[in-house]
Amino acid sequence: MNLPEHSSVASSYDCVVAVDVSRQFGKKKVLDEISLTVKRGEIFGLLGPSGSGKTTLVRLVTGLDIPDGGSITLLGEPMPKLNVLSRIGYMAQSDALYGELTAQENLEFFSTLYGLRGNSLKKRIQEVAELVKLSDDLKKPVQQYSGGMKRRLSLAVALMHEPEVLVLDEPTVGIDPVLRKSVWNELDNLRRGGVTILVTTHVMDEADKCDRLAMLRDGKVIALGTPEQLKADSHSATMEDAFITYGGGVA
């Protein structure tokens, strides 16, 4: 079923449905009646310059904040809803890790919050450490980690409980190009395994890797579609040109 973006009727293929979502801080309208739908099993990108409202929107999607207007439904549940949290993995923009603990201890700590214990916990730690290429550094205190290593560990934390939905706020900031590629390969594998991924970025080549994306500017969706559609509709050869043509300015 192909529902219009503004539809308030959620299809079973819809993972996130945002309808006329607004959020204001003081007098500043950060999100202005945003409507979009993330389908199950896709990588959906939120692309926009700094301050365009990407983090604000993903915080609303995860239920960490409440909109002033409109509604958000995640996995069929109106947000915020506590029992949906175990089904999502959220990687915030700043790493929420314990510096004095090792990476392994961080993974253990966050996983016990999801009820993972014993051998299955150990096995899962090995799996996610392998995925983010941190297997050899699990015993190091996180305060000795580089910025990129911390990003990868945060991604590992978000993956531990095998969530159906991953919400990633600029997951590759501070990660070198080779590892960035491997992180995106992993996101691709997860998507193939049926995980839905909502990711914010202002890196244009990452936008190109999304199945669909919304371009945000000043709290509004200025364009929405597949990278190919957005480039074709704006007669642009690159996402960067498309973004500028749609009025996004320099990301």
Ligand SMILES: Nc1ncnc2c1ncn2[C@@H]1O[C@H](COP(=O)(O)OP(=O)(O)OP(=O)(O)O)[C@@H](O)[C@H]1O
């Ligand atoms: N809790 C808050 N109180 C006041 N203003 C806020 C708050 N959270 C966000 N803002 C403001 O809302 C605007 C959008 O911020 P947001 O973090 O959503 O942007 P962003 O697109 O994620 O930016 P970046 O790419 O730099 O992370 C900014 O002007 C920011 O200062």
